[in-house]
Amino acid sequence: MIVLRQQIGDVLRATRQRQGKTLREISSAARVSLGYLSEVERGQKEASSELLFAICDALDLPVSVVLREVSDRVALLEGILIPDALPPDFSDVSKDSLASVS
Template identity: 65%
Template sequence: MILLRRELGDVLREQRQEQGRTLREVSAAAKVSLGYLSEIERGEKEASSELLASVCVALGLRLSQALLLVSERVALAEELAVPVRLPVAAARPVVSAA
């Protein structure tokens, strides 16, 4: 199952790590508790739009960029989750022996 909060958390963590910044630095800049930001990055908590905007500003990331990255991850996960249809033999008609 695709969880938006997990994909969002992964995007935020990846962006932070690419910048070489610590969770503490970003949480201070975003004015959000370290523990709460950690839970968001792990996909355990849903970020409000206000909190997400604050974290994006702290990361120097436009909200639209973050959401685009999340959208790309969800699209990829959907492609990977598409069930493969297996060929099924046609059922034989039942012939009564009368």
């Protein structure tokens, strides 16, 4: 079974380490306890959307980039090949969906 919280945690941890930042730096900037952030990174706790945005802000990383990376990882685990470009009809549906949300 694929556990999303583990994939999200892996992406967050890899980003933090690539930036050379410590758990303490990110937990302070995101205003979350160091222990809780550690559990999120290890996939032991689910990050709420608010917490995910705060962590991403502390990493100077758009949430959409994290979600895209997680999506790509899940697709690989499912054995699905994701094309580099979306089909033209997909973008039309997205524009219509976004218009109805605004």
